[in-house]
Amino acid sequence: MKIPQSSWRGSVEILVPFHDLDPLEICWHGHYVRYFELARTNLLQNIDYDYPGMRASGYAWPIIELYIRYARALRYQQRICVGAWLTEWENRLKIDYLIRDAMSGERLTRGYSVQVAVDMKTREMCLESPPVLLEKLRRASRPTPQTDRSLVP
Secondary structure (H helix, E strand, O other), X not given: OOOOOOOOEEEEXXXXXXXXXXXOOEEOOOHHHHHHHHHHHHHHHHOXXXXXXXXXXXXXXXXXXXXXXXXXXXXXXXXXXXXXXXXXXXXXXXXXXXXXXXXXXXXXXXXXXXXXXEEOOOOEEOOOOXXXXXXXXXXXXXXXXXXXXXXXX
């Protein structure tokens, strides 16, 4: 399945708040995970398989791996763009992240997370992604006015 560039992505813009700073007056490293989560949630909403939908389909998707590479510190009141895109889906969800400065476009942080499907009835990890995810991805691949600007008058 080819990755459609416009529909299997998510992004949020954040203004780094004061309460996210550490004693050195830079964003505490643990908050980056929350910023990734906001972008991941937007991505999942874009494919119509957000956390309530996952639960309703009978699967939990715990994170089993997380990687963050800090290139530049985030500062108070810095406007950042956090992007997330799906890079693996057949056996697990691997989502890549990129945090950029909203004004300059400078790359500040990158990372990824890995999630696996767990059948909520049996509590067993699935070795393949469930059909419901694949169907959601197929549907998200279809052009819509939100994902294909050629369809908008």
